[in-house]
Amino acid sequence: GDLxxxxxxxxxxxxxxxxxxxxxxxxSRACLFDPATRALL
Incomplete structure (x- = not known):
């Protein structure tokens, strides 16, 4: 798939x-964001 x-x-x-x-x-250093809201997960 495309990422x-x-x-x-x-x-x-x-x-x-x-x-x-x-x-x-x-x-341990990754920041994940919700693509719809751009909120930090």
Whole structure:
């Protein structure tokens, strides 16, 4: 399926538009938002 993820990258490590990357997510530092209300979950 299609997913949209917003992330922060160091300038030297930023992916190029359309590039496929592998992500590791530290859930202890993740912020999740409701897309309809933009409320922090």
């Amino acid at each position: 949209e993820i917003t992330g922060r990258f160091e300038p030297d490590d930023a992916p190029v538009m359309g590039e496929t990357i592998t992500l590791g997510i530290d859930m």
